Amino acid sequence: xGKDLTCVVAGFGGQGSLFAGKVIxxxxxxxDREVSWMPSYGPEMRGGTANCSVTLSDEPxxxxxxxxxxxxxxxxxxxxxKFIDNVEEGGIVVVDTAMVPSLTxxxxxxxxxxxxxxxxxxxxLKGLGNxxxxxxxxxxxxxxxxxxLDGAIAKVAGxxxxxxxxxxxxIKLGINA
Amino acid sequence: xxxKVLMKGNEAMAEAAMRAGCRFFxxxxxxxxxxxxxxxxxxxxxxxxxxxQAESEVAAINMVYGASAAGAxxxxxxxxxxxxxxxxxxxxxxxxxxxGVIVNVQRGGPGLGSIQPSQADYWQATKATGHGDFxxxxxxxxTVQEMADYAFKAFDTADKYRVPVMIMADGxxxxxxxxxxxxxxxALEDLPExxxxxxxxxxxxxxxxxxxxxxxxxxxxxxxxxxxERYAVIEETEQEAETYLTEDADIVLVAFGxxxxxxxxxxxxxxxxxxxxxxxxxxxxxxxxxxxxxAVVPTAKAFLDVExxxxxxxxxxxxxxxxxxxxxxxxxxxxxxxTPDEVLAAIVALNEKVGE
Numbered sequence: 001x002g003k004d005l006t007c008v009v010a011g012f013g014g015q016g017s018l019f020a021g022k023v024i025x026x027x028x029x030x031x032d033r034e035v036s037w038m039p040s041y042g043p044e045m046r047g048g049t050a051n052c053s054v055t056l057s058d059e060p061x062x063x064x065x066x067x068x069x070x071x072x073x074x075x076x077x078x079x080x081x082k083f084i085d086n087v088e089e090g091g092i093v094v095v096d097t098a099m100v101p102s103l104t105x106x107x108x109x110x111x112x113x114x115x116x117x118x119x120x121x122x123x124x125l126k127g128l129g130n131x132x133x134x135x136x137x138x139x140x141x142x143x144x145x146x147x148x149l150d151g152a153i154a155k156v157a158g159x160x161x162x163x164x165x166x167x168x169x170x171i172k173l174g175i176n177a
Numbered sequence: 178x179x180x181k182v183l184m185k186g187n188e189a190m191a192e193a194a195m196r197a198g199c200r201f202f203x204x205x206x207x208x209x210x211x212x213x214x215x216x217x218x219x220x221x222x223x224x225x226x227x228x229x230q231a232e233s234e235v236a237a238i239n240m241v242y243g244a245s246a247a248g249a250x251x252x253x254x255x256x257x258x259x260x261x262x263x264x265x266x267x268x269x270x271x272x273x274x275x276x277g278v279i280v281n282v283q284r285g286g287p288g289l290g291s292i293q294p295s296q297a298d299y300w301q302a303t304k305a306t307g308h309g310d311f312x313x314x315x316x317x318x319x320t321v322q323e324m325a326d327y328a329f330k331a332f333d334t335a336d337k338y339r340v341p342v343m344i345m346a347d348g349x350x351x352x353x354x355x356x357x358x359x360x361x362x363x364a365l366e367d368l369p370e371x372x373x374x375x376x377x378x379x380x381x382x383x384x385x386x387x388x389x390x391x392x393x394x395x396x397x398x399x400x401x402x403x404x405x406e407r408y409a410v411i412e413e414t415e416q417e418a419e420t421y422l423t424e425d426a427d428i429v430l431v432a433f434g435x436x437x438x439x440x441x442x443x444x445x446x447x448x449x450x451x452x453x454x455x456x457x458x459x460x461x462x463x464x465x466x467x468x469x470x471x472a473v474v475p476t477a478k479a480f481l482d483v484e485x486x487x488x489x490x491x492x493x494x495x496x497x498x499x500x501x502x503x504x505x506x507x508x509x510x511x512x513x514x515x516t517p518d519e520v521l522a523a524i525v526a527l528n529e530k531v532g533e
Contacts (some may be wrong), residue, residue, distance in 0.1 A: 022183070022354070029183050029356050037183070037354040041209055042293050042512075062442025064353045067516050 002126065005143040006066045008083055009130070010051035011075025011099075016130035019156070020073060021052035023134055026152035027144040028056035038064035049079045056143060071141065073133045074100055084109075094137045096129050112136060114177040120170060128170035131157075135174020179358050186324040187212035187351040189359070190280060190344065192220070193325035194252050196362040197332040199278070200226035201251040203240040204258060205233060210282035213254040221506040223308065234259040238266030238279075245275040246387035248326060248374030250332050254280035256348075257298050258289055258304075267341050268307025272389025273406070274373075276335030278328070279313075280344045282351040284414045285512030293512025294348035294435055302345050303463040305421035311400050312408050314342045314415065315462040317433040321355035323460075327372035329360045334415065336369045338407050345462060347485065349435040411464055418466035419458040422448065423473045426455030428528050431460045431470065431494050432483040436508075440483045443520035450521075452528050462490070470497035480504040483520055485513075503531065 007024060011017040018039050028035035039052045053066035067086060072093045074080035080093075080100045087093055089108035097113035099101070105111040114136055116129035125132075131153075138149055149171065157167040184192070191213045202217040214230065221228035231237035237253050244251040255263060260281045270277055273404075283298050284304050285291035302315045316327040324346060331342040375385045391397035422444060423429055432440035437458040447454035457473060459466045470480075479502050482491045488506040495504050507523035511513040 025354060026183055029181060032181070035183065035354075035356055038349065039352055040350050041348070042291075053396050060441070061355075062445070063439040063514065063517055064349065064355075067518075106184070 004058040005054070005071060005141070006056045006069050007071040007073065007137070008066055008069040009053055009054065009073040009075075010049050010079030010083055011130070013050040015050075015075045016127070017050050017073070017075055017079075018052050020130040020134055021054045023131070023152050023156050024056070024143070026155050027148040030148040030151045030155070031057060031144055033142045034061050036061045036064035049076075049082055051079060054167045071143075073130070073135060073137060075130060075133070076100060077102060092137070092140055094133045094140070096133060098129070112140065114174070116174070117175075119173055119177065123169065123173060125166050125170050125173070128166060131167050131170035131177070132174035135171040136177055138171075179361065180350055181358055184321060185212055185352060185354050185358040186321045186346060187282065189321050189325040189357045190328040190346070191216035193360055194278065194332070195224055195226065196360050196361045197250065197329045198365055198368045199252050199332060200224065200365075200432050201241075201244040202226070202228050202248050203231050203244075203251070203253050205231055205239040205255065207256045207259045209284060209294070209351050210254050210256045210280065212351065213280060213282070228312075234262035234530050235266065238263040239279045241265055242270055242273070242275060242387070245270065245277045246273070246375045248371040248376050250336075250368065251256045252278040252280065254282065256284045256342065257286050257295070258280050259414070260298060260301065264301070264307040267313065268309050268311065269389045270341045271307065271311035272309060273387045274339040275341070275387060276339050277341050278331045278335060279341055279343065280328075280346065282331065283345065283347045285510065291323045291512035293486060294514055295510065295512050296347055296434060296436060296484050297432065297489070297510060298308050298345070298485040299484070299486060302343055303465070303493070306343070312411070312463055313340055314338070314411060314464070315345050316342065317345045317460060317462050319351060319434055319437045319458060319460075321353065321357045322349070324350060325357050325359055327342060327460075336371070338411055340371075340407070340411075345434065347435045348512070401439065414463050414478040415461060416466040416468055417460035418469035419460060419471060420473070421456040421458065423455035423457060424476075425453050426473065426476070427453045427478040427531070428455070428481055428524050429473050429477040429479075430454065430456045430481045430483055430520075430524070431459070431490070433462060433490065436483050439515050439517055439520055442517035443524060446517055446521045447524045450525070452524060454524050459490070465493045467497045470494060474498055474501050477502055479527050481523060482498065482506045483515065483523075484508045485515065486510050487503050
């Protein structure tokens, strides 16, 4: 149970939070673990926080809706504000500081900020801030093997070779940040 | 073994239906089931089938009636308010002995309600999907794998007994993705023959009629009685339920579909605290798995029914338990999903109440 990942990925619609969640879920699929991915589809999406709950586990997964995540990827301020206090003690939060100017760090929670969108723009990888943050989360938690992470990127983003290459670069940016 | 893929429940259900030989889908968009129709729209033409977005739910269910009468494997899907609109047609199908698969990806009600996950259509599905003396078989999957498996199985059950079959999902199961192994596709020529179908035959036999109107009361009574003999066989042979940690359980939870996932987490949490909790998960809502409940009554101290509604299956659980031990209820409604912690608190409270 200790190795379970319960992660919420949240941001504005269009920032790719659901997509990022799918990458993480696919990594779990590749490792043949129990996986669930549950998107928000309700009216809250219109209020600025499209989000998904992703669980990777070695046990059958109960509720796919995560109320107390061990990991949070926040792509914008409303998402950070909405979920930060739900993060479990000992949990980790990875934040795009270019989009989340105001950070708080609850006791027992590690908040790591990197300017993901800005880093992407400088590297010519516009729109891949979500992927950079996955790289950072992976570097901090090792939620799957490196092969599974790369396999997931290939599976989810790999339809066009140049897109795949960009996504791989974005992951590396995050890992090295 | 076939490859595991990551799919939404709605899409897995649609794919499995096509693999079961479903070649006609008639629907109308409504959240949270729209992916079923979207998937069918994209994929049905590739297997030579027909996808049609009807002008309304009422039209869609009547198209299902027509395709079924002609002998095809056919499906429609909707969410709660849309199922209410289809109920007239479902009753007509039952009255004409027409098989077909109806999907309800439930949302909060009554009325237009919310678009969030709910189980508030239990009564509608199991007691009164339309007017008249009839039952439909109702499957309540709890995982994306079961969404696929029971969508596939539903067509066989429908054809075997010539009854409409419902897949009762909810917004959670429809929208979530999980790994799934899809069933192998059936060959169309292997599907059961339907000598009753109203298809062309070149004057080789007397013509068939699909009809639910019988103006002579005694004729209708005979027909309904014959149908109830079939229902008795279904009740005897088609009950399905999963039991989890019930052998030594003091507190037995009863929950289906999405609520059963939450209940299972709560059972695990209760066990960690030393409370002997277990779970009976009905997979068929009709026929209700009375036998599975019966089996644990002798060892249970109390039952806790958990639903995403105000307590509907609760009545069937109480009928099965028949007053032998207490049956209590915990639920959230309106589209709110209960958390495992809330259910755990209900288990702890009930355990204290019935403990020595």
